[in-house]
Amino acid sequence: MTTLFPVGHYLGVRSEEGRPVHTVRIGWRQHRLSEDAFATWVLAHGLPANGRAAWTRAELVDQAEQVEISTPADHLQALTSDGLVAAVDDAEAFARHHRMGVFFVGLGNTPEELGQFAIGLPGLGPAATLDPDSYELWQWGSIAPSLWHSCELRASVTSRDDQSVSPQDAVTEILADLRILISHGCAYLDVVDPEGVRG
Known part of the structure; x- marks a missing residue:
């Protein structure tokens, strides 16, 4: 789809x-x-x-x-x-050619919801409350050269001795987390090679 x-x-x-x-x-x-x-x-x-x-x-x-x-x-x-x-x-091609930037700051979690992480503006409340995977992408995705690098990182962290996860396996999860960030206005997408769109 x-x-x-x-x-x-x-x-x-x-x-x-x-x-x-x-x-x-x-x-x-x-x-x-x-x-x-x-x-x-x-x-x-x-x-x-x-x-x-x-x-x-x-x-x-x-x-x-x-x-x-x-x-x-x-x-x-x-x-x-x-x-x-x-x-x-083509999720892999998309991930290789786009990178992510972020908005807002981290507001932390609460004792009532230790597994949920708010981001927004201090004093104005959260723009979104994220699960750990979406929050991790928000935290670190903007310093990755591309979304594909985020896929490679998640695959390496998720892989265990008894199970190897490839970046191709991780890309679906990354794009699902990205959907959460984009729809809440917490992130934006840019191209990896800005020279290709200079004009």
């Missing part, structure tokens, strides 16, 4: 010729998006209620139509062509 991930770091809204445009950076390049294109890009993040499940084109278009975005399928096609949305069929 093809799952969607948004790519890019949102830089905010600007006014150009009297109309608002939203700026999303990938590598060295800044993309300018109309309101409807930006709303479609935001919907590519998925919904927190979906948890780790794949986020599909049909689900995105359905959500877009519910909030009355005009021609969401056309916007999605343009965003995909520009690299602002990745339609992931």
Whole structure:
């Protein structure tokens, strides 16, 4: 099943010729998006209620139509062509060509929920409460050169004397954890080679 991930770091809204445009950076390049294109890009993040499940084109278009975005399928096609949305069929190739950045700070856990870890902003409360695997990816994924390096690390940590885990085994778990982070606005994706998108 093809799952969607948004790519890019949102830089905010600007006014150009009297109309608002939203700026999303990938590598060295800044993309300018109309309101409807930006709303479609935001919907590519998925919904927190979906948890780790794949986020599909049909689900995105359905959500877009519910909030009355005009021609969401056309916007999605343009965003995909520009690299602002990745339609992931090959998880390993996706992981090798993308890296992760993070937002917020760690807020820790509580005696009542020792196995759950909050991240957010001090004084404003948590943006998300994560399980240990998602929290580990949030903690360390942003210093890895690519998502694939995170897969290799998880495989090496998970492997035991009686069981060897490969990065290919770990990539599905990493992308599921990434889905949690992306849908809660705790992480963003960029490309591994920014020179390839300079323009």
